[in-house]
Amino acid sequence: MSRNKMARPGGRSARVQASVHTAVRELESEVGRDALSVPMVAERAGVTPSTIYRRWGSLAELLSDVAVERLRPETRPEDHGALPADLTAWAEEFLDEMSSTAGRAYIRDALLGDPDGSNAGQCSAYAAEQVGIVLSRATGRGETAPDVETVMDRVVAPLMYRILFRPAGLDTAYARRLVADLLGTDGASGDR
Amino acid sequence: MSRNKMARPGGRSARVQASVHTAVRELESEVGRDALSVPMVAERAGVTPSTIYRRWGSLAELLSDVAVERLRPETRPEDHGALPADLTAWAEEFLDEMSSTAGRAYIRDALLGDPDGSNAGQCSAYAAEQVGIVLSRATGRGETAPDVETVMDRVVAPLMYRILFRPAGLDTAYARRLVADLLGTDGASGDR
DNA sequence: GGCTTAAAGCAAATCAATTGCGTTTACTCC
DNA sequence: GGAGTAAACGCAATTGATTTGCTTTAAGCC
Incomplete structure (x- = not known):
């Protein structure tokens, strides 16, 4: 993943990553890809927006990570x-x-x-x-x-x-x- | 161009389009592609930001138009x-x-x-x-x-x-x- | 030349993005 | 297994981008 060097791969970090990815997938199917925003994802994931900005940098990079997961055969x-x-x-x-x-x-x-x-x-x-x-x-x-x-x-x-x-x-x-x-x-x- | 249906192709519209494109090119070489913002381009072009948002929709679409021009052989x-x-x-x-x-x-x-x-x-x-x-x-x-x-x-x-x-x-x-x-x-x- | 309306300007309001700082907690090294 | 350390998160204030209603300008058309 782009910015995820995973210097601290377990516990809370892993839970945050999982819940954010899940939130993206859910919201993509509920409101559509183009209506997504970082604050929206953050709220669904039970996380503050600044957490997402600091870990992924932008919505584009987060979506890129999720997209690669979905493209895996x-x-x-x-x-x-x-x-x-x-x-x-x-x-x-x-x-x-x-x-x-x-x-x-x-x-x-x-x-x-x-x-x-x-x-x-x-x-x-x-x-x-x-x-x-x-x-x-x-x-x-x-x-x-x-x-x-x-x-x-x-x-x-x-x-x-x-x-x-x-x-x-x-x-x-x-x-x-x-x-x-x-x-x-x-x-x-x-x-x- | 993406959103440019050019229902009114002459005069002021054309001048605005030209000055906005020029502004993007100049600023790309001056401050770099990643530092661009719509308000910045608008100021350089002598135009209000809302004009750009209404005509192109977003910075991404504007940059897309300019990029295609530059890719023309x-x-x-x-x-x-x-x-x-x-x-x-x-x-x-x-x-x-x-x-x-x-x-x-x-x-x-x-x-x-x-x-x-x-x-x-x-x-x-x-x-x-x-x-x-x-x-x-x-x-x-x-x-x-x-x-x-x-x-x-x-x-x-x-x-x-x-x-x-x-x-x-x-x-x-x-x-x-x-x-x-x-x-x-x-x-x-x-x-x- | 006047009419019509697309396009631009202006300004207020909303929303996203950034940042400093305090708190939590995962990993490391005794 | 119990500190110590620093990464990662939360919170809140700030900045800046985006949106929107309304007004003004001027291009295209009789």
């Missing part, structure tokens, strides 16, 4: 028996989650309240970890597979770029085509 | 006589400008104060336009060239993804490799 990628199916399914789900209104808001929050870039790096690390699982499962089966960096460049980056810069006209077919172009899986790779 | 891509050289040079320069401290700040500002995504879309359109110039020059010479969307996916998106999410370890060699991998220009395309 909860499950391992499904196993469909072969790399093309695995990677396609993962890319489709990634796109689905990230391009939703909520997903885009979390990505933006994670990027924006992030002075040192550690939260953004964490988001990227989550994706790389999931991709790594898919790829090592493939090599374990004896399939040939590209390395993680290549998948980040050819699949994850284009998806994220379009989510952030050109949200219109994104669909699962686009995700499928990125994976097919990378793996050379079908004969229609020049079909755009 | 000022020159056409150089002509080196062949597509690989043209595209490589353009990608290197793009990376240089965008990955600088100032460039990253502008990208973040452009994304941040952008409720409807139009400013982000404009950034992407600038890059697509430059790429389009390079590619159509190539086809004009009789070279075979990928289309713009492919270059966006294979070159622009990976560069931007890394600038935003993993700024460490970015260099011109990476940009060159992305272009070479796309164009099949050298025998070492698997050199990572």
Whole structure:
């Protein structure tokens, strides 16, 4: 987390952190992300505003921390028996989650309240970890597979770029085509 | 621009817009991006703060508008006589400008104060336009060239993804490799 | 040239952010 | 396990940003 060096990780500090994060999540769903304010979060969390300002610095940094938590994958990628199916399914789900209104808001929050870039790096690390699982499962089966960096460049980056810069006209077919172009899986790779 | 529907585009409105934008640019270089405030900009621009709040909504949206202006390319891509050289040079320069401290700040500002995504879309359109110039020059010479969307996916998106999410370890060699991998220009395309 | 109304100015009121200082309490070192 | 130390929190006062109702200006249109 941005400002949380956690020099004192237990007891009251931990309780404050937990109740503040919970307050953000509750209020996000009750009043909406844009209506949040530090005093509002503080009151819900049973804490004074100055505590939040001193620990997180600003609302943006607090939201960035919470957003990264929500972007953490909860499950391992499904196993469909072969790399093309695995990677396609993962890319489709990634796109689905990230391009939703909520997903885009979390990505933006994670990027924006992030002075040192550690939260953004964490988001990227989550994706790389999931991709790594898919790829090592493939090599374990004896399939040939590209390395993680290549998948980040050819699949994850284009998806994220379009989510952030050109949200219109994104669909699962686009995700499928990125994976097919990378793996050379079908004969229609020049079909755009 | 985000909130500027420009229902009344001439005269005083235009002067206010120009003087506010100028004030932002001047103050950015004088006191730094992080010290800016709406009242400060308003005073420099000879305008009342409420004018800025009503026209732009917040400091974030104003900075977003100014950032997009600064991200507009000022020159056409150089002509080196062949597509690989043209595209490589353009990608290197793009990376240089965008990955600088100032460039990253502008990208973040452009994304941040952008409720409807139009400013982000404009950034992407600038890059697509430059790429389009390079590619159509190539086809004009009789070279075979990928289309713009492919270059966006294979070159622009990976560069931007890394600038935003993993700024460490970015260099011109990476940009060159992305272009070479796309164009099949050298025998070492698997050199990572 | 007069009419209409979007946009700007002004000023009061509200709300968020900052800061100094006293208190609580988690961690460390006997 | 019992001080000692300093980090983290609470409280309250202050500062500064934001919002809002109302008035004034001037751009665009007959």
